[in-house]
Amino acid sequence: MNGVTSAPLAASHDLSLLGLFMQADWVVKLVMLGLIMASVFVWAIVFEKFTSLRRAKREADALEDAFWSGGSLDELFRRQGEVPSHPMAAVFVSGMREWRRSMENTGTAQFVAGTKERVERAMGVTIQREMERLEKRMTVLANTGSAAPFVGLFGTVWGIMNSFAAIAGMQNTSLAVVAPGIAEALFATAMGLVAAIPAVLMYNMISSQLAKFASRMEGFAAEFSAILSRQTEQAAASRRPAGTEAL
Template sequence: MENIALAEPGAHLSIWALFMQASWVVKLVMLGLIAASVWSWAIIVDKLVAYARMRVSLDRFEQIFWSGQSLEELYRTLADRKTTGMGAIFVAAMREWKKSFEKGAKSPIGLQNRIDKAMDLALTREMEKLEGRLGFLATTGSAAPFIGLFGTVIGIMTSFQAIAASKNTSLSVVAPGIAEALLATAIGLLAAIPAVIAYNKLTSDAGKLGAKMEGFADEFSAILSRQIDEKVAQKV
């Protein structure tokens, strides 16, 4: 009988029991943190897969681009496809190039500026895709500990109310509220820590991919600039 009596308090301090006996405010805090954690992990996994695919796509496009295939042939191949990364930048530049010459572009400087602007816009759109939803990770990483702390404060207040109501300061009266408070804190940290680590890594990875695409845009701009000069020289 003595062993059973000693086991009961531990049973009442299980995670599920603590959640069920928590006040509705603390339950909302815990559920909100759990939902934020689940969504954060969904974003993390999705971004890791997307970045891996983007790296493969960039490497494949670079191999094709520098293989010696003509720009016109490559443009015809990609024009009607859904392109991403360097392919999207290339198609945007070539589309502006062809539109300008079809309309009889007279200013080589204006043509170069329009091409650069088209590539900048395409690069911006690609970066928006890469960095999309990363803000949620930053928000979760910064706010989750404080939300958990709010649940901690409510739990401690519950302990003091229990002491005041029972006029008893024994551990059996105080422990549930304190354990409830610590559980809210733990869930807040479990949501925040992976979000912060993932945000820093994914932001760094997105920056590297963006730098690679920006480097290609600069190289392609130089190639088109030489071709513009050649066409102007031929007209003269």
């Protein structure tokens, strides 16, 4: 009699993806919905990061072209404005602003050393701030990549527990009775992997590009600091009182 009742039960199960979701326990459904939302959020973050990085690189190319074109740094500073629109411009403006403030001091050896230190510190703080802005929400990718498989596994364990409970209640261990419940449970694990694998891959890829862009800004800041240091030394030499060269 058990074999007779199990056939219609197995036949009533829809083993499509939608059917597995609709027939799953409410806890497993919540796990699946959470993983689907996490996956959508991951791809939204990935799209935003690739877009912002592409724009930042394009604008950095334009700024470096203008910077190395031999034009006036003061004119380039005025064009960028007080509120720069991209990270590289923010580094340039912060260094230029600090240098112009320091140029109001008297020309001494301490002035030269102090100016270089203040300019480098200002650009370093700006690089750190801009990188924090570019890296915003990267922890979501890292957390999804590490936690999603375990969340899916929780749904699987819960579903299998329900399957064993159903087996005990029906006193039937045939595959037709066990398979639908196990399939629903394993679907949660699959959803966890669907969310986790892209999160891990995209996190590594974006982190690598962010590190390269940070190195690019640091290189630009070092070259810009050297140029400003030479101009500072020239300004200090021109301001040195007559006769001090012999001291």
